[in-house]
Amino acid sequence: MAAAGNQRVIVVGGGLAGLAATVRIAESGLAVDLFSVVPVKRSHSVCAQGGINACNEVARQQGYSEYEHFDETIYGGDFLADQHPVLEMANWAPKIIDLLDRMGVPFNRTSEGYRDLRLFGGSLFKRTHFAGATTGQQLIYALDEQTRRYESEGKVTKYEFWEFLWPVIEDGRAVGIVAQDMRTMQIRAFRADAVVMATGGCGLVYGKSTNSIICTGAAAARCYQAGVHYGNPEMIQVHPTAIPGADKLRLMSESARGEGGRVWVPRKKGDMRAPRDIPDAERYYFLEERYPKYGNIVPRDIATREIFSICVDDGLGVSGENQVYLDLTHRDPDYLKRKLEGILEIYEKFAGEDPYRNPMKIFPAVHYSMGGLWTTFTPGSYNPAQARHKHKSGSPAPIDAKVGQGMQLGAINNAMTNIEGLYAFGEVNFAYHGANRLGANALLSCLFDGLFCGVSVANYVRNAAPSKAPAESLPAAAYERVTQQEEAKVKNLLSTVNQGNYDEKTNAYVIHRELGVEMTTACTVVKSDARLRQCQSKLGELKGRYANVKLGDAAGWTNQSLSFARAVGDMLLVADAIALGSLERKESRGAHYRTDYKDRDDANFMKTTLASLKPETRDVSVQFVPIDASLILPEARTYGKVAADATSAAKQPVAAGV
Amino acid sequence: MIATISANPTHATPPTKLGRKVRFRIKRCEGPGKPSTWNTYTVTIDQKGANVISCLQQIAANPVTVEGTRTTPVVWDSGCLEEVCGACTMVINGKVRQSCSALIDHLAPNEGDEISLEPMSKFPVIRDLSVDRQRMFHNLARLKAWVPIDGTYALGGGPKESPEAQETRYALSTCMTCGCCLEACPQFNLETDASKWDSSFVGAQAISQARLFNMHETGKELAPARLDALMGPGGVSDCGNSQNCVKVCPKHIPLTESIAAVGRAVTLHAITKFFRG
Ligand SMILES: Cc1cc2nc3c(=O)[nH]c(=O)nc-3n(C[C@H](O)[C@H](O)[C@H](O)COP(=O)(O)OP(=O)(O)OC[C@H]3O[C@@H](n4cnc5c(N)ncnc54)[C@H](O)[C@@H]3O)c2cc1C
Ligand code: SF4
Numbered sequence: 001m002a003a004a005g006n007q008r009v010i011v012v013g014g015g016l017a018g019l020a021a022t023v024r025i026a027e028s029g030l031a032v033d034l035f036s037v038v039p040v041k042r043s044h045s046v047c048a049q050g051g052i053n054a055c056n057e058v059a060r061q062q063g064y065s066e067y068e069h070f071d072e073t074i075y076g077g078d079f080l081a082d083q084h085p086v087l088e089m090a091n092w093a094p095k096i097i098d099l100l101d102r103m104g105v106p107f108n109r110t111s112e113g114y115r116d117l118r119l120f121g122g123s124l125f126k127r128t129h130f131a132g133a134t135t136g137q138q139l140i141y142a143l144d145e146q147t148r149r150y151e152s153e154g155k156v157t158k159y160e161f162w163e164f165l166w167p168v169i170e171d172g173r174a175v176g177i178v179a180q181d182m183r184t185m186q187i188r189a190f191r192a193d194a195v196v197m198a199t200g201g202c203g204l205v206y207g208k209s210t211n212s213i214i215c216t217g218a219a220a221a222r223c224y225q226a227g228v229h230y231g232n233p234e235m236i237q238v239h240p241t242a243i244p245g246a247d248k249l250r251l252m253s254e255s256a257r258g259e260g261g262r263v264w265v266p267r268k269k270g271d272m273r274a275p276r277d278i279p280d281a282e283r284y285y286f287l288e289e290r291y292p293k294y295g296n297i298v299p300r301d302i303a304t305r306e307i308f309s310i311c312v313d314d315g316l317g318v319s320g321e322n323q324v325y326l327d328l329t330h331r332d333p334d335y336l337k338r339k340l341e342g343i344l345e346i347y348e349k350f351a352g353e354d355p356y357r358n359p360m361k362i363f364p365a366v367h368y369s370m371g372g373l374w375t376t377f378t379p380g381s382y383n384p385a386q387a388r389h390k391h392k393s394g395s396p397a398p399i400d401a402k403v404g405q406g407m408q409l410g411a412i413n414n415a416m417t418n419i420e421g422l423y424a425f426g427e428v429n430f431a432y433h434g435a436n437r438l439g440a441n442a443l444l445s446c447l448f449d450g451l452f453c454g455v456s457v458a459n460y461v462r463n464a465a466p467s468k469a470p471a472e473s474l475p476a477a478a479y480e481r482v483t484q485q486e487e488a489k490v491k492n493l494l495s496t497v498n499q500g501n502y503d504e505k506t507n508a509y510v511i512h513r514e515l516g517v518e519m520t521t522a523c524t525v526v527k528s529d530a531r532l533r534q535c536q537s538k539l540g541e542l543k544g545r546y547a548n549v550k551l552g553d554a555a556g557w558t559n560q561s562l563s564f565a566r567a568v569g570d571m572l573l574v575a576d577a578i579a580l581g582s583l584e585r586k587e588s589r590g591a592h593y594r595t596d597y598k599d600r601d602d603a604n605f606m607k608t609t610l611a612s613l614k615p616e617t618r619d620v621s622v623q624f625v626p627i628d629a630s631l632i633l634p635e636a637r638t639y640g641k642v643a644a645d646a647t648s649a650a651k652q653p654v655a656a657g658v
Numbered sequence: 659m660i661a662t663i664s665a666n667p668t669h670a671t672p673p674t675k676l677g678r679k680v681r682f683r684i685k686r687c688e689g690p691g692k693p694s695t696w697n698t699y700t701v702t703i704d705q706k707g708a709n710v711i712s713c714l715q716q717i718a719a720n721p722v723t724v725e726g727t728r729t730t731p732v733v734w735d736s737g738c739l740e741e742v743c744g745a746c747t748m749v750i751n752g753k754v755r756q757s758c759s760a761l762i763d764h765l766a767p768n769e770g771d772e773i774s775l776e777p778m779s780k781f782p783v784i785r786d787l788s789v790d791r792q793r794m795f796h797n798l799a800r801l802k803a804w805v806p807i808d809g810t811y812a813l814g815g816g817p818k819e820s821p822e823a824q825e826t827r828y829a830l831s832t833c834m835t836c837g838c839c840l841e842a843c844p845q846f847n848l849e850t851d852a853s854k855w856d857s858s859f860v861g862a863q864a865i866s867q868a869r870l871f872n873m874h875e876t877g878k879e880l881a882p883a884r885l886d887a888l889m890g891p892g893g894v895s896d897c898g899n900s901q902n903c904v905k906v907c908p909k910h911i912p913l914t915e916s917i918a919a920v921g922r923a924v925t926l927h928a929i930t931k932f933f934r935g
């Protein structure tokens with residue numbers, strides 16, 4: 001296909017979503033400029049361990065379908081996601097796996113040579129494809145290789161070690177970005193006819209999380225400051241099983257439970273015996289007892305809250321600390337090695353204990369942001385007269401999966417934010433996962449955005465943007481204005497170097513540490529009005545201190561402190577939005593659990609939280625806007641929970657959505 | 659010390675003595691062409707599971723040397739913090755490895771123990787512990803390390819594959835472009851002039867990737883081009899077979915096996931080419 005004049009697309013972020021977008025858009029003949037703060041191959045997506053969901057032939061012949069995958073995702077997300085986009089994503093999933101397979105991803109194989117499958121949370125069918133225990137790494141490498149191929153052919157230009165600073169918006173339309181070279185520290189503008197943000201999550205707002213150190217959420221926060229709406233900021237997933245650490249909380253993948261891992265604590269409080277010496281009858285397999293149907297593979301928010309309550313409310317944590325056992329020692333070591341070697345190696349390496357022989361000690365950790373930049377879509381062709389009841393697992397699907405049922409392929413507003421020409425793909429897109437993401441659905445949503453919504457970007461540039469002036473012909477003024485704004489910010493920050501002595505109050509690292517502790521305590525597993533208000537006043541204090549932040553490095557070359565200090569300011573604004581969203585959403589739904597509003601309230605809150613920043617005051621405001629719930633009727637999300645056993649029935653918290 | 663990981667480790671982590679002080683001797687450099695100096699900092703180990711990164715973070719917040727001099731914060735690269743992205747590679751106590759998996763309890767179990775940190779020497783230093791590894795990515799392009807698919811439209815699945823073949827490819831495919839194998843290789847040298855990269859030794863990492871893609875049903879199509887590149891100067895024959903690479907690879911990739919396999923393929927390729935003219 002011939003190159004389309006000088007039209008270009010900027011993709012910010014080279015994780016799975018950004019690379020899939022790059023490949024798709026470059027393939028359509030448009031030039032792509034790809035920006036990333038790290039070499040794209042080192043993006044956070046490498047961390048994903050467990051796998052990627054898709055309906056497949058084996059599951060299909062047992063009664064599973066794309067439709068059931070869709071239904072599980074809506075139910076798992078506690079009916080907060082717009083439904084049509086989720087349907088399209090589930091329908092596309094098998095095609096995406098096929099494509100990855102063609103790209104050479106070494107998916108695990110059955111003895112006959114077909115792709116192997118594993119069980120993951122929120123489903124009764126095996127529908128998770130995996131490549132060893134480093135699925136994310138394997139997927140991103142495949143996309144990285146295809147991107148390198150296009151780069152060699154001159155279709156893609158990479159800007160690695162470049163930091164996105166601000167979108168250039170002219171007449172309400174995104175026409176480029178301003179970015180900084182993290183080595184030379186040069187700041188300059190880049191023109192483009194569309195901009196795709198694929199900058200991932202915001203785990204660092206919580207200090208320590210399972211995320212990579214680069215997941216600050218700053219890029220999204222900058223778009224938000226420039227006028228993009230932020231959707232469902234309060235929906236932060238806390239993963240039930242992580243290994244506590246000094247710099248990071250390392251994930252123990254859900255696949256450990258999918259492969260038979262059992263979660264338990266000693267029944268007796270303060271039982272200090274070695275786990276091996278505790279007989280089965282004296283072990284409390286609380287997930288299995290409370291959720292006989294799903295057992296250890298209940299969805300994340302439920303497992304997290306149960307573990308949290310076992311430790312914090314019941315005081316049953318192992319050795320009296322906030323930790324429970326995740327036990328694989330009953331499984332054959334050879335089997336484990338084959339299926340889980342990668343993640344067990346991580347445990348062994350970082351916890352210094354042998355998980356093949358000793359149960360692992362784990363505790364919940366902040367993991368994923370369901371919320372993100374708010375985006376739109378054009379619904380597809382499937383529009384039943386009435387929304388259906390929840391799908392009965394294994395029963396025939398009401399429709400056969402076809403392209404375009406959920407979202408209209410190529411419609412230019414798919415995954416577009418409220419700013420024309422500015423798209424959000426991957427974790428930074430608020431869509432698909434509602435109030436709780438199912439395991440192994442994130443990689444899917446990243447690839448789906450890139451491959452499906454990438455077509456929308458290409459169409460927008462080709463068909464819609466030309467009616468306006470192409471970016472290359474726009475006057476330089478708009479670009480210069482934003483460049484100067486960013487240069488001024490940097491100048492301001494650099495001017496603080498060596499002003500007086502070291503002071504904890506104005507140190508960016510200390511402010512960040514305090515931010516993390518505050519957010520982890522107030523805005524994760526359990527939230528309440530009083531605690532959230534306290535959090536807001538702490539955020540106010542931190543913002544006040546940040547206004548006088550002092551840098552320790554004036555270098556005009558590879559100045560990491562500058563980058564970090566700048567990002568802390570952006571993280572504080574994301575934190576504001578999370579706190580206000582948490583406070584205003586007076587109900588419990590999915591990952592969002594309020595001790596003072598324990599029930600789900602569909603009448604008032606089956607709605608998207610739309611956060612926006614008032615430019616004058618830089619204060620956040622939220623409103624609740626209706627969602628597309630035209631396909632499946634909401635129902636209580638119980639995962640077949642039974643009353644807890646007698647010993648803990650009294651203290652049993654009400655599960656969200658009951 | 660490079661901890662070897664087995665299903666049944668013989669070593670256990672020594673118990674953490676919280677509150678102990680550990681010294682970090684760090685090689686500093688302000689930028690390309692600037693001289694190197696050493697700074698020493700003391701870090702109090704106040705958390706379980708401390709590693710080199712968590713200590714560097716502590717130093718960054720308040721970089722004051724043992725002599726009481728305030729310095730700039732140390733610059734280093736990191737990402738995943740779980741040894742899967744390759745970013746944080748550096749030379750720790752003389753051995754190249756990832757700093758995120760370098761546990762302080764292993765390296766400096768006692769009060770006053772010292773740990774030295776240096777940037778890798780086979781890549782140009784950007785600043786302090788951060789180096790420029792662009793050459794490794796360049797070499798992946800040089801060897802066309804990709805599967806030449808027909809595009810991203812739905813054309814059905816990929817080729818069927820035996821579990822054994824998958825396991826071999828998977829092992830090779832976990833390479834995180836960290837550079838340990840190149841740092842340790844006596845045949846791989848620092849080259850700051852990018853125009854010379856195509857004629858300099860590619861090293862074990864890229865050779866092993868060529869093997870990975872030559873093994874794939876569709877990837878094979880480009881095998882002749884890959885072998886051409888590996889036949890020339892800087893190709894597989896530059897390997898001196900010292901086997902340092904395989905000893906330091908954190909992912910336990912069978913690099914010497916890859917080098918041998920590619921070596922044989924190159925020989926065959928050369929013979930075939932010779933007879934075909
Ligand atoms: C430990 C862990 C395990 C997981 N396991 C699974 C799993 O098994 N299955 C599953 O489906 N999901 C899993 N997830 C979730 C999934 O990995 C992520 O949601 C997904 O990888 C996000 O991809 P992304 O492309 O949106 O962003 P990322 O991979 O985070 O990439 C973001 C990109 O943006 C760039 N960037 C960021 N800021 C800037 C800026 N200012 N300027 C320029 N560039 C910037 C970065 O350099 C990077 O290239 C896991 C997550 C974690 C933390
Ligand atoms: S075996 Fe070859 S590639 Fe490996 S270290 Fe020795 S010379 Fe280098």
Ligand code: SF4
Nearest residue numbers: 833834836837839907
């Ligand atoms: S082969 Fe091993 S040592 Fe070499 S770059 Fe890859 S992972 Fe690192």
Ligand code: FES
Nearest residue numbers: 737739741744758
């Ligand atoms: S930070 Fe990714 S390997 Fe160490």
